[in-house]
Amino acid sequence: MREISLDRLRTLIAIAERGSFTEAARALNLAPPTVSLHIAELEDRVGAPLLSRKRGNVKPSAIGELLIERARRLLADAEQALDDIQRQVQGLEGRVRLGASTGAIAHLLPQALEVLRQSHPAIEIQVAVLTSHETLSRLADGTLDVGLVALPQPPVAGLVIKPWRRDPVMAFVPAHWQCPARVTPEWLADQPLILNDATTRLSRLTAEWFANKGLHPVPRIQLNYNDAIKSLVAAGYGASLLPHEATASLPDPRVVMRPLRPALWRRLGIAHRAEYVERPTQHVLDVLSDQRLP
Known part of the structure; x- marks a missing residue:
């Protein structure tokens, strides 16, 4: 079963709002034949007419009205999803999964979490109580983003382990x-x-x-x-x-x-994956590094 393209739905909404294929093509910066093709593909996919064309005035059919209502919600959700992802890419919000021992969580993390709350309130920190071995294993399999581990540790492929304090x-x-x-x-x-x-x-x-x-x-x-x-x-x-x-x-x-x-x-170290570090994770690493002691 073929899926419905969001671009085709966007074209349908533009025609309904402007009452014209030509005006919709101009608003979307598309060639008029492309607009006609979009509607033909949608109608073929739905199996029913979506627009009525009378005396140069284009209006949605009853089925077209229902699809347009749903399409507006889908497009709004898609835009919100992209906005949310962009905010995470920019480091404005997001989730960071951190593993540490009970001692580190009780005595070393609270100050860092308070700094993060003040400087990056939309970043959620999920803390797991783990041994150093468990922390490194979960970093390697991608279910953690940052770990506080006892040193020394043998090298682990794909991970960066730096002395912390x-x-x-x-x-x-x-x-x-x-x-x-x-x-x-x-x-x-x-x-x-x-x-x-x-x-x-x-x-x-x-x-x-x-x-x-x-x-x-x-x-x-x-x-x-x-x-x-x-x-x-x-x-x-x-x-x-x-x-x-x-x-x-x-x-x-x-x-x-x-x-x-x-x-x-x-001795404790900070561990994270060697691959691309997302901005929220980098903010956490930066705050922890600021609290490094000799």
């Missing part, structure tokens, strides 16, 4: 414990521990920190939610190793933070 990993210790000014692997390995689960980059990072001193402590519990870990530390259940973002609020007074010796850093 680094934050110190600190010891979070119950305030009533007696702990040194700088926490060492040897001291911490003798304490009950609450650590990130093995699926996270932070887990591997902290395991290496202990292993460099020949230590392999077994935690009391492993979680993948830093705020829950902090709550358990505040309850005195154990100590933990967590990144501390400069924008994060001060910990619960029942918790003390201590720097590590040797120092440890959690």
Whole structure:
């Protein structure tokens, strides 16, 4: 079944509004035979006359009136669709899908989202809680646009992964414990521990920190939610190793933070596809880059 061309519908509307094939041809910048051909094709497709021609005056038939009514709506919808797409191409509005860990979402994204809301209020940000591996996989298959991932990461074909920021990993210790000014692997390995689960980059990072001193402590519990870990530390259940973002609020007074010796850093990167970056996505990348820390 042949589809009806919007150009043919536009021609039909122009004739109905002007009552003349000649005037319609002039308004549409078409040759008169082309206008006649458009109507002939429409009538052949519909199977009925769309216009009546009497004494030089052209008027729609009953069927023509119905088609013209529907055609006006179709053309308006098409124009609106093109306008919406153009606004997205220009970066005035659109949707950006972003993946990040719970820690990044809780402590690093809010400021960026506030800047985006003020500067680009029509851009919708859809945030998914994902591990770095899941984020890179979804970027590669096209179901995400931007990702915040732990570094280092092996190269991924078709993706760009750039360093974004680094934050110190600190010891979070119950305030009533007696702990040194700088926490060492040897001291911490003798304490009950609450650590990130093995699926996270932070887990591997902290395991290496202990292993460099020949230590392999077994935690009391492993979680993948830093705020829950902090709550358990505040309850005195154990100590933990967590990144501390400069924008994060001060910990619960029942918790003390201590720097590590040797120092440890959690590094994050921004990932996106290497192909053409749409304007809304570029706005998000620009805002995140402005918040990069050394």
